[in-house]
Amino acid sequence: MEDTTIAVVGDGFGSLMVYATAIYVGFRPEQIAVYGTSESAVATYYGYASNLGQTVLRSESESHFLPADWPTFAQLDAWSRRNPVPLLRSIRRRYNPGVTEILTEATTVEYRLGYHDRRVRTRVGWLERETSPEPRFLIFDEEARPLGRAKHVVLALGHGPLSFPRCLAQAREDSELGDRVVQAYEPKGYARDGRYVVIGAGIASVNEWANALEAGAKVISLLRNPAPDEQDLNTPRCFFEAFGIDAFQELTFQQRVAFLGQILKGTSPSRRGWIDVVEEGIAEDRFDQLIGEIEEITAGPAGLAVRVSSRHGPDPGWLDVTGVVCGTGFVRSTLAIPVIRRLVEQYGLPVEDDRIVLLSNCGVPGLDLAESRLCVMGLLANNVIPHADTIAGLKYVGRRFVIDCAEAERLRRRRFSSRLALQLSLASETARAIRRTRRTAQIS
Ligand SMILES: Cc1cc2nc3c(=O)[nH]c(=O)nc-3n(C[C@H](O)[C@H](O)[C@H](O)COP(=O)(O)OP(=O)(O)OC[C@H]3O[C@@H](n4cnc5c(N)ncnc54)[C@H](O)[C@@H]3O)c2cc1C
Secondary structure, eight states, rough: EEEEEEEEOOHHHHHHHHHHHHHHOOOOOOGGGEEOOOSTTTTHHHHHHHHHHOOOOSSSSTTOSSSSSSSOOOHHHHHHHTSHHHHHHHHOOOOBBBBHHHHHHHHHHHHHTGGGGEEEEEOOEEEEEEESOEEEEEETTTTTTTEEEEEEEEEOOOOBBOOOHHHHHHHHTTTTGGGEEEEEEEEOOTTTEEEEEEESSSSHHHHHHHHHHHTTTTEEEEESSOOOOOOOSSSOGGGSSSHHHHHHSSOOHHHHHHHHHHHHHTOOOOOHHHHHHHHHHHHHTTTTEOOOEEEEEEETEEEEEEEEEEESSSSSEEEESEEEEEOOOOOOOOGSHHHHHHHHHHTTTOEEEEEEEOTTTTTTTTTTTTTOOOOOOOEGGGSTTTTSSHHHHHHHHHHHHHHHHHHHHOOOOOOOOHHHHHHHHEEEEEEHHHHHHHHOOOOO
């Protein structure tokens, strides 16, 4: 049984953020445990990103994995390669860290700070609040076997299952049709002369337009509504700053959810790389856009036949296609995540619109105490912190959690000189590692 001060349930980006911050502030590695079965903190993200073909992050220079913000990632990149271009781009807000470079940094931080030594390689199924002899949490695996205890717990569980429109979910169960219906986040290949329906116009879908067109295939972009918003990040930039977060928190829960629905739905970045590829596709008559939804799907001469209907004009009708790619993301309900559903059921937590109504510090109501915190981060927290499911948002919530733990434990904090030395040594080790990687081309 692991008995620690801090437990991170989930082993992705958020877990590394919390771990690195905790070490930086002054916790010892043995005071922290990270629960989960991934190979590394970047594995889940990298699986999705590589299936999408993402090469640069959408976020900018401030979003990275060193415990303190300085040096920014553009500075690190420029220093690593003795090249001022990242700095010049960053000044104009046109710098996005390469996926290879940012994962190199994350992996350096993982190994350098002993993250892997503090892993409990099991999935957590259950948490129980104990109040005596002191407030803490008991942690169980998915077979209800005890795994550990911790005074403070943060749930960094990432996304729930992938989401599919009903008729496509049914087609995936069919042995003849199933292989031809995939999510943008799943592994896939495009046949050179194939014809693919790509559902949605969010970032994942736009990536798939470009991937299919680059492979020589034809794309039919299928949108439920005529006009998605165009913007560069999941949330408007002002919401990445404290002022924006305060304004967001002043909205009622319903207003927040409605606001998120507006800004997160169907947003896609405007990037030269993608636009060029799509324009070329349009010029070659290989890209088409339809408004409607797939109502029926069967086997057809090209592989699939899909019937599309529309609420905004004439029905497009039956189309012969090679495959369907859904940019429909993840199931929105947090109750689809077993640990959350069990907590809600066991402790009667307040739920609205399929999300726990969190405290403003991302605490779980009724279970979160100043002396023994239980909070959530990542997507689970985006009804409190609008950009929670980004690297910047993870950092914001992770830091708050760690500082609260430090205060509750009356931690003797690491001195400024020691923090600076740690940050600089992590930065220079990262720079050395980045120097050994191939530079990722910027696409904005
Ligand atoms: C394709 C893609 C591109 C993105 N691009 C950007 C970008 O450019 N910039 C940006 O800022 N953000 C970006 N994001 C968002 C960013 O990746 C997420 O914010 C981040 O990964 C969330 O971290 P997390 O720790 O909450 O979840 P994850 O990194 O998903 O990790 C969660 C982990 O917890 C594990 N887990 C789940 N349940 C349990 C359990 N019960 N017990 C133990 N372990 C469990 C999972 O297996 C998983 O490994 C992108 C996301 C995707 C999918």
